[in-house]
Amino acid sequence: MKQPEQNTGANARVTDNEFLKLASRAVSATSDLGPVSVDPDVAEAMGAIDEPALSLDDALDSHFDGEDPTAIEEVKGHG
Known part of the structure; x- marks a missing residue:
């Protein structure tokens, strides 16, 4: 595999890929x-x-995992 040439001094440059990594x-x-x-x-x-x-x-519905907590009470006869 070919190594990238080293730029040093006033002509040093960083490629976009190198910049994103840094x-x-x-x-x-x-x-x-x-x-x-x-x-x-x-x-x-x-x-x-x-x-x-x-x-x-x-966001509110996500707290109940798709089940209505009041429906459970009605089934148990408490509602």
Whole structure:
């Protein structure tokens, strides 16, 4: 496998791929201290996904695993 040539001095450059790897390591190390703002491109390189938030109704429904807790009381004769 061919090794990339080393650029040093005034002509040193970092490729996009190398930058994302270095930035990912920096975010990982810094996040040990608390929350960190992350550039979207770096977050994507780290495997982050964009997921929309739940609506209020969906969030409330998620607490009941699809079962209505009041229906159980009615079946037992307590409702």
